[in-house]
Amino acid sequence: MKRSMKRCKMRKGNCMLLREYLKEWTKEDLLNEARSYELKNCSRLKKDDLIDRIVEYLTTEEALRGRLSCLTKEQMVLFCKACTEPQKISAEEIMDGMQLYKYVLGSFEEVSDCFTVFEEIAQGFSGIDDEAFRAVQSKKGWLMKCISFFIDYYEIAPLEILYELYKLKVKGTIEEMIGMLEEMPEDITESCIFPMEKLGMQDLPKENPLYSERGLYVHLPVFEGDGLTALLKQQQNKKFYIPSAQQLDEICQKGYEAGVLAYKELESYFIKKLDVPYEKAARWCFETWASSYEGKSPAELMNKMHEEGIVFQSEQQMGEFLRLLMDAFNNTRTKENRGNKPWELSERGMIGGMPAMVPEMSQPAPVTAKKVEKIYPNDPCPCGSGKKYKKCCGRN
Numbered sequence: 001m002k003r004s005m006k007r008c009k010m011r012k013g014n015c016m017l018l019r020e021y022l023k024e025w026t027k028e029d030l031l032n033e034a035r036s037y038e039l040k041n042c043s044r045l046k047k048d049d050l051i052d053r054i055v056e057y058l059t060t061e062e063a064l065r066g067r068l069s070c071l072t073k074e075q076m077v078l079f080c081k082a083c084t085e086p087q088k089i090s091a092e093e094i095m096d097g098m099q100l101y102k103y104v105l106g107s108f109e110e111v112s113d114c115f116t117v118f119e120e121i122a123q124g125f126s127g128i129d130d131e132a133f134r135a136v137q138s139k140k141g142w143l144m145k146c147i148s149f150f151i152d153y154y155e156i157a158p159l160e161i162l163y164e165l166y167k168l169k170v171k172g173t174i175e176e177m178i179g180m181l182e183e184m185p186e187d188i189t190e191s192c193i194f195p196m197e198k199l200g201m202q203d204l205p206k207e208n209p210l211y212s213e214r215g216l217y218v219h220l221p222v223f224e225g226d227g228l229t230a231l232l233k234q235q236q237n238k239k240f241y242i243p244s245a246q247q248l249d250e251i252c253q254k255g256y257e258a259g260v261l262a263y264k265e266l267e268s269y270f271i272k273k274l275d276v277p278y279e280k281a282a283r284w285c286f287e288t289w290a291s292s293y294e295g296k297s298p299a300e301l302m303n304k305m306h307e308e309g310i311v312f313q314s315e316q317q318m319g320e321f322l323r324l325l326m327d328a329f330n331n332t333r334t335k336e337n338r339g340n341k342p343w344e345l346s347e348r349g350m351i352g353g354m355p356a357m358v359p360e361m362s363q364p365a366p367v368t369a370k371k372v373e374k375i376y377p378n379d380p381c382p383c384g385s386g387k388k389y390k391k392c393c394g395r396n
Contacts, residue, residue: 002211002249005080008016009373015116015118015122016106016107016109016116016117016118017118017119017120018058018059018104018118018119018120019051019052019055019105019120021118022031022051022054023047024056025358027047027050030047030050030051032051032377033045033054034053035062036186036187037054037057037185037187039053039054040056040140042216043095049331052112056119057119058104058120058121059123059124060118060124061127061128063122064121064124064125064127065126065128065133066183066184067103067185067188068105068125068128068133068137068186068190069133069136070140070141070144070184070185070188071100071103071137071141071144072096072141073138073142073143074093074096074143074253075096075100075139076097076141076164078096078097078100078115078264079105079106079117079125080227082100082106082115082116082117083117083122083125085116085146085196086109086112086114086115087114087115087116088113088114089113089114089115090107091279091392092253092254094256095153095203095253095255097115098127099204100115100117103135103188103267104118105117105118106118106120106121107158115289128286134156138186139170139180140170140180142166142170143166143170143177143180143181144184144188144189145248145249145252146165146248146264147162147167147189148192148246148250148270149243149252149339150162150165150191150217150219150251151190151219152251152335153334153335153338153339154219154234154240154334154335154338154339155218155222155231155335156210156216156218156219156222156231157216157240157338157375158209158210158211158214158215158216158217158219158344159174159177159180159181159193159209159212159215159216159218160174160176160212160213160214160215161240161242162181162217164176164240164242165207165242165243165248168243168244168245168248169245169258174214178193178214181217186220187385189268189322189384190219190220190221190350191217191218191219191220192217192220192378193216193217193218194215194217194218194219195215196211196212196215196216196217196365197217198255199218208237209238209239209338210232230289231335231336232324234336235335235336235337235338238338238340238345239242239338239340239341240339241337241338241339241344242335242339243339247259247315255284255285255286256285256290256293256332257288257289257331257333258285259364260331261331262324262327262330262331263285263288263289263328263331264286265284265324265327266285266324266325266327266328267281267282267322269320269324270284270285273290273317273320274310274311274312274321276310284305285328287301287304287328288291288328289328291308291329291331292328292329292332292333292334293333293334294362295334298325298326298329302322302371303323329344330342331343
């Protein structure tokens with residue numbers, strides 16, 4: 001408790017208020033936020049009264065314990081530092097900073113781009129930062145990483161599969177895990193538990209990968225349109241891939257499996273052969289993963305590199321790079337494959353295994369190199385809306 005009180009005292013004269021921040025939102029945005037917290041009777045409130053209602057809710061002990069306990073280990077470290085003073089966000093912390101921003105725990109200063117926790121949140125945290133909170137947060141923080149992996153690579157899975165992820169680091173029963181899932185705010189997990197019969201899957205045979213005695217965990221956005229039907233058709237009877245704890249940690253922290261050999265070799269080629277600085281090489285490796293994960297063609301990525309000034313000195317160099325690019329594409333885990341890589345499915349003879357990709361594309365012409373910058377919260381959003389990234393695509 002002494003540490004918490006000291007932290008709040010150090011914030012004096014260097015604070016950002018949640019109430020003032022929310023005044024920048026439209027009433028429609030505020031109403032949507034209130035609905036996500038399941039706050040009742042808000043539609044007729046004036047904007048200032050609606051803001052008061054949201055601030056009041058977010059600063060209650062119950063809400064603070066429930067929401068802050070869902071922060072991952074890395075997010076909690078950044079949060080605690082930002083309770084003390086504004087934090088300059090490193091490249092490794094951008095994802096964590098944007099997640100804290102999305103949870104409405106703090107924001108980025110306009111001039112410095114530093115992240116700071118709202119004063120009302122920091123004050124409230126000082127009252128709950130005790131041993132009991134930290135014990136729960138260490139378990140729920142890891143569970144949140146498991147949920148993040150689940151969202152990116154399964155979207156729908158038996159609770160038993162989620163438990164396989166959870167027990168990689170935390171000892172405890174599946175019943176304890178389910179209890180924590182039921183406590184976690186739905187606007188944070190964006191997922192919910194469904195009995196098999198509610199989804200019309202009660203007659204699935206036990207050998208089906210989706211069969212569960214306890215129910216299915218489902219990422220709620222998958223219900224939009226025919227999303228669930230399309231996903232299940234793509235996943236078919238493929239088995240769920242269970243990563244190691246180290247893999248899961250890396251994927252959640254870096255956004256993808258950066259340590260796999262194919263991506264390390266691609267990164268090395270960017271740096272040593274194409275003379276790309278490390279930070280930009282890491283960004284291009286992430287772009288490669290995103291293109292493969294989203295089902296885009298290697299040609300689209302090559303054209304983007306061409307537009308942003310990546311230079312190939314010869315056809316031989318382009319051929320070398322293309323082979324590495326194909327290898328990275330074939331080493332990308334996707335939700336359509338339930339976390340498996342294309343070559344893993346083919347090797348194991350799983351139903352619906354995607355064939356390995358082979359290089360077959362036109363060659364972009366060499367161009368002059370130019371800078372490729374990472375996107376900071378206060379930068380213009382790359383979607384072209386004219387808004388800042390944190391107030392546009394970054395919010396989502």
